[in-house]
Amino acid sequence: MAIYRAPLRDMQFVLHELLNVESTLTALPGYQDANRDLIDSVLEEAAKFAQEVLFPLNRSGDEEGCTLVDGKVTTPKGFKAAYDQFREGGWTGLDCDPTYGGQGLPKTLGFPISEMNVSANMAWSMYPGLSHGAYAAIHAHGSDEQKATYLPPLVDGSWTGTMCLTEPHCGTDLGLIKSRAEPLGDGSYRISGTKIFISSGEHDLADNIVHLVLARLPDAPRDIKGISLFIVPKFLPADGGVGERNPVSCGSLEHKMGIKANATCVMNFDGAVGYLIGEPNRGMSCMFTMMNAARLGVGMQGLGLNEVSYQSALAYAKDRLQMRALTGPVAPEKPADPIIVHPDVRRMLLTMKAYAEAGRAFSSWLAVLLDVEDRAEDTEQRQDAADLLALLIPVAKAFMTDNGFETTNHGVQIFGGHGFIREWGMEQFVRDARISLLYEGTNGIQAMDLIGRKVLMDQGAKLRKFTKLVHRFCQEQEGRAEMAEFVAPLAALNKQLGEVTMKIGMAAMQNKDEAGAAASDYLRLLGHLVYGWFWARMVAISLPKADEPFYAAKISTARFYYAKLMPETHALIAKLATGAQPLMSLDQDHFAF
Amino acid sequence: MAIYRAPLRDMQFVLHELLNVESTLTALPGYQDANRDLIDSVLEEAAKFAQEVLFPLNRSGDEEGCTLVDGKVTTPKGFKAAYDQFREGGWTGLDCDPTYGGQGLPKTLGFPISEMNVSANMAWSMYPGLSHGAYAAIHAHGSDEQKATYLPPLVDGSWTGTMCLTEPHCGTDLGLIKSRAEPLGDGSYRISGTKIFISSGEHDLADNIVHLVLARLPDAPRDIKGISLFIVPKFLPADGGVGERNPVSCGSLEHKMGIKANATCVMNFDGAVGYLIGEPNRGMSCMFTMMNAARLGVGMQGLGLNEVSYQSALAYAKDRLQMRALTGPVAPEKPADPIIVHPDVRRMLLTMKAYAEAGRAFSSWLAVLLDVEDRAEDTEQRQDAADLLALLIPVAKAFMTDNGFETTNHGVQIFGGHGFIREWGMEQFVRDARISLLYEGTNGIQAMDLIGRKVLMDQGAKLRKFTKLVHRFCQEQEGRAEMAEFVAPLAALNKQLGEVTMKIGMAAMQNKDEAGAAASDYLRLLGHLVYGWFWARMVAISLPKADEPFYAAKISTARFYYAKLMPETHALIAKLATGAQPLMSLDQDHFAF
Structure with a gap:
């Protein structure tokens, strides 16, 4: 069976011994308290939650999936209780702005926690994960009023968020977007169109859902430069709570290969009220400001699944008796040797281990760079961080997810025929991992971004x-x-x-x-x-x-x-x-x- | 959506232009009539069946799966009708011995047909596929009486067969088998034990199921040299039909990653009557005689899924419009260019194409060698064929299925997000392909067999x-x-x-x-x-x-x-x-x- 213990020892090695994050972080304005003790105690608490609350819901969530009845989406049993507990623990606002109720911790801490949550339950982790993206977009580009309205409930998790980009005829090529936004004269807009593949688009975890929607203004250029970003809440905000239902609804749930416990929705916007974020026709650049964190987040999915599959395969390889070592019995008292004695099994285990540990080091470093880019007082230091991130984020997204897919498959292979059987839990990691090579820009798009925009464009x-x-x-x-x-x-x-x-x-x-x-x-x-x-x-x-x-x-x-x-x-x-x-x-x- | 047309033109190229099989086959005793016209007309008929009957049942079969109620297994809608049509067409006995009602055609023909059936519907193809293994074992090792009893209904498809090898604690290491066979004194045995992962172990397609079961005689050595092979029919044969129900039953169906429409059964043998095939304690060598064909059959699964995924991805890549070619618009009249213009998409398509066509050539050559090994009058020619097969069958099994898994994943990737959605059909090929790396000896075991037994053992x-x-x-x-x-x-x-x-x-x-x-x-x-x-x-x-x-x-x-x-x-x-x-x-x- 699949097992999971958060790799705290290795995380500590990476953060403290390899990267010495304490010295970098405590030098950044606002992060003076982010010392080793604080970091370790946060990670230890997060580990407990991932192991004890999320992981036990992973297999059942996959089997049960989400259901849509009369426009309402029900998540699998236990998901809401876990989400409530997550909220109550303050996890939704961990690295969010204290002005809006956040804990104001560095992003550097958020990523190892993401890794744990993905390892424990990737589908569940996508509900708060998407909210964080919406938080970041509104925080960066929203008006003061929008921030005051939307950030506190996103930070405390009573509302969640989505990103509504893809349409049936366009995923990679967002220049083809057809969704329309017509001005209502009062500063708001009427949004119409259909969005697909909307993760966490509708569910029963929160009081309200804040959709961030790419759409075109009436006079907008017909290409990628004519796209604007809108806030379209499921319920219109009213008096610090929710008011009227907005005509945005889940038309259907996708039936998918994996992440079955996450509601992937077709979202219909039938003249829903929306509010422009940032400048007109600048929607893509609003999206780009949070692209680095989002893509690193997907890379973490590759890492998280790599790790849990590795731990499970390792336990199985030490336990499963089959054949004798080529060099002579290692456990002569048993009917056969544990399969970890076989070089080819070790090859797979070590591949899993080597990719997981390097990926953890790499992604933790990038997370530190995100904080440096965000907070460093020295301009050159910020620019260096920004440049390294621009270069390496596509590598993190594609390399880590490709390796995640390869290694979860090694996990299945080590389990032999049992790897193919759902109850053992190993094949779910493969199915869940598969999406990470596709969304947030396919891995081919990451590669084009790397060679074209990031490497060749500046010689x-x-x-x-x-x-x-x-x-x-x-x-x-x-x-x-x-x-x-x-x-x-x-x-x-x-x-x-x-x-x-x-x-x-x-x-x-x-x-x-x-x-x-x-x-x-x-x-x-x-x-x-x-x-x-x-x-x-x-x-x-x-x-x-x-x-x-x-x-x-x-x-x-x-x-x-x-x-x-x-x-x-x-x-x-x-x-x-x-x-x-x-x-x-x-x-x-x-x-x- | 997934599409499929049998690649007849390429099959003809391989069989006639590359391998010139007519000259080889017609020189073998009993295959004088296996000329080009006959081969082509058989393949054309097989193509129609695969395209028109099997392929339309592939997605629905995956969604529906098999069900077990009161010991009876029901296959998905349409499976039985398709099987009946397959039987009526004489396909179950295509390369079987005419003495028992077979058509007596070369094995060389059977493999391209397997490829088509796998492309069209891998899960379905495993019902007749397993029967053929049982046919081959009984034909090679059964007594005259056993042959007369079991071969005609296996050849005409009114009965099907299984291979019962694996037990919960042993898959790779069959020396650990615990199932027991006690002599009943009348020449028959009482078989007791539990077998797992039994493909087509129980179903509603046929009147009877002939299980070939590995078990130990009471005085047998406790290792791999103490295993015997038994025929254990679901119903005991009687008067050319079926009689008493034998206590062998399906305890449960496995819930699997893929091939969901094939019933993968836990089979309980509760003192079921069985009949020894071949010599006592020589069960493994009985199994080995059909290993080459069985392993090549699994290799064909990699090839078949590679091909159908390729065709589907190719059609999508010509149709899906997204972004412009890097070198300038190719379809300026359209909102974007078809994605086949992009080098990275072509990389994936060409990988699929190159592996499929090389795999088809390789496997067809091996199929000819199987016929030569079987029938050639010249001893040296037979020995050369046997040696090349011994060497290359593990390569065919592992290399073709590894490549099949890689290429079906390219198929998903080319479809982008849609590749992850079940209704588009691409992710099923990945899930179905995954088992082919595991069963009939994991690909790691194939590799050990190659380097150890096939390469180094004879210097x-x-x-x-x-x-x-x-x-x-x-x-x-x-x-x-x-x-x-x-x-x-x-x-x-x-x-x-x-x-x-x-x-x-x-x-x-x-x-x-x-x-x-x-x-x-x-x-x-x-x-x-x-x-x-x-x-x-x-x-x-x-x-x-x-x-x-x-x-x-x-x-x-x-x-x-x-x-x-x-x-x-x-x-x-x-x-x-x-x-x-x-x-x-x-x-x-x-x-x-």
Whole structure:
């Protein structure tokens, strides 16, 4: 069966030993109290909630799903009680502005908690998760009145939020949006249109739902520059509570591969009253301001499912007896050896472990950068953080979710036939993980964003900010003989990435398809450079403490990563060298006969 | 939505132009009539059945699943009618012995038909598929009386069959089997025990179900050498029909990730009457005689799902409008370009296409080898076929199903968010494909079988039979300048594989874990050599006809394969070079803290 214990020890290692977040965070205005003790005690409480409240609802939520009757959506048994408990614990406002009732803690804390909640119950975690996005958009772009009206109930969780972007004919290409907003003369608008794939679009957890809706004003340009963002509440706010029902309704629930306990809704806006947020026709840039956090949030889903699948597979591999070790019985007193003795089972377990721990380090660092970007007093420090985030967020989203899908599948494979059976819980992680490669921009779109907007558009300026970090690390470690096995290949990969980038850039100047053709392979190449850097950094910290098993395991896992995962880069570099021609030469009418 | 048309043109290319099966088959005793016209007309009829009867039941079957009430299993609506039609068409006995009512056609024909049936409806295809395994076992090992009793109804499909191997505590390790067989004194046995994961174990399609059950005789050795094979019919045969109900029953149906329309049963044998097949304690070798066909059958599942997912994704990619081509609008009259213009979408489509077509060529060749092994008059020819099959069947099973899982996931990805929604049909292919990596020996077990039993055990003798074929092909093509782009990397990979094999062999002599650690990477390495060989062969045939789009597409797809898929070998070789140490060094107690 699936099991879950929050990986607090590893989280502490990452936050305190690897990243030393206390020193960074307490230097930021407003976060003076974010010291190690506070961080650890918050994480410990969050762990209890994830393990004891959310995880027991994960399988039942998947089996039960959501139901729509007469326009009302019912979430699975126990979901509302868990949500109430989450609210009462103050978790909905953890990193929110104290002005509106939030606890004002750094974002750095929010992400490990997200990881735990996803591990324990991804579908459930999406209800508060989406609210947080709505909070962030209104906080950044709303008027004072909008903030006063909407933020307190979003912060205390009595209301939840959604993002209404996709329409049946457009997901990736939001320039095609058809939903309309007509001015009512009193400053409000009448919103009409149909939105699909609206996560948490309707449910029974909260008193009100605040939809953030992309729509077009009457005179708007017909492309991506003609889209505005509106607040469309399910119930119109009145006297600090809710008033009249707005004509926005859930037309149907999607039947999905996974995240069945999250209500994915078709939302019909039938002339619903809406309020413009930010400037007219600037809806996309409003969305973009919260894109980094949202995409990192999806990356955390890959990580969270990787972790829970790993823990479950590890327990099973130690328990399940099948065959003898190739080198002779390890447990001769038993009818067979536990399957963890088999190299191929270890290969899968270590892949899961190596990706989870590197992903945790990487995402925690990005979370710190989000806080720095937000709060640092030094302009250059803020800009560096913003540039690194712009560059690496697509990597976090795509690399972590691709790896999440791969590793949850290893989890199934380790369970053998039982992995395919629902009651064992392993196949749910695969089905839940699958959406993370699709939404918030497919992983192909992340790759295009990376190579096109983030790397080539500024001639590699942002990229060099990152590769310099790697370079500096390699230089710092040069004198340590025991680091050579990591530093040499890391430095080589760093150099190769630079060369490959140059080649793609030159080729793309002649033919833009060269960038598109390179995108996915390039993203994974950069992903391995990032993870290679983190594994080497973790080794650098662990070597002096290698007599403690925790640190010895870090070194051992790093060696596995360098030996068995990072070599994917050899294939990626070879594929990148072949360019766009092999992809583009076949006429679209000749793909099948 | 998912669509399906049997790829007859490509099947004909493979069977007639690439493999020239007519000349091989008509030279085999009993297959004199298996000429091109006969083959093509059989495939055309099979295509109609798959497209028109099976495919329309695929989504509904998945949604409905099977139900168990009072010991009776009901299959989804339409399944029985389809099965009746299949029987009436004579399909159940296509390649069966005419002595027992079969049509006596070569196995070579059975596999493309399997591919079609899987593409159209994998869950349904498993009902007749399992029967065929039972037929083969009884035909090979049954007494004359057993054959006379069981084969005619299995051949005409009025009875179906199962394979009852797995028990709750043992899947891979059948040496742990506990089911017991006690002699009743009249030559029959009383079978007791519980079997799990029994595909088609109970259902409403046929009058009787013939279970082939592995169990232990009272005095049997306690390991894998103490297992015997028994026929245990649901109803005891009587007067050419069925008589008394045997105490074998379906205790429950598994709730699974996929193949929901196939009844996966827990089967309880409560002192059921059974009949020994073959020699006592030789049950495993009875099973092994049909292992090759069964494993190739599972490989076909990977191929069939790859194909249907490809066709569906291709149609969607031509139809779905989203964004403009990077190089400028391709369909300026439309609001956006069809997504097939995007290099990353083409990368996924071409991956699906390249794996499907290479898999079809490979599996068809193996099917011919099965016929040659079975029927050739020349001993050496039979032995060569047997050796190549022994070597390559694990590759077919694991490489084709791994690729099937990868490609069905590409199909989901191309559909974007819609890929995750059940009604579109794409995610079902992923869920159905997932089991093929697990059953009939997990893909890790295939890899161990390959490196251990098939490659190292005879010091590479079987492997050299294959690499010589590749070498000879490369030599033959040496003079053709236009083949150089394929022959050079193919010959290089062939050589590298030999060197890698030698290294693994040397290392494994010191430490058997070196073989286990290499297994999965080695299998994929050999898989790419096989597919590279087939792609080069297909190019060699296509070059002279390159002015016809069908052949031009073959050449283009081959270039894609060499440019974007075969380079995985660079990673595999690098990983293989690092050996077992990175997998084995971490103490099993230090995987988590």
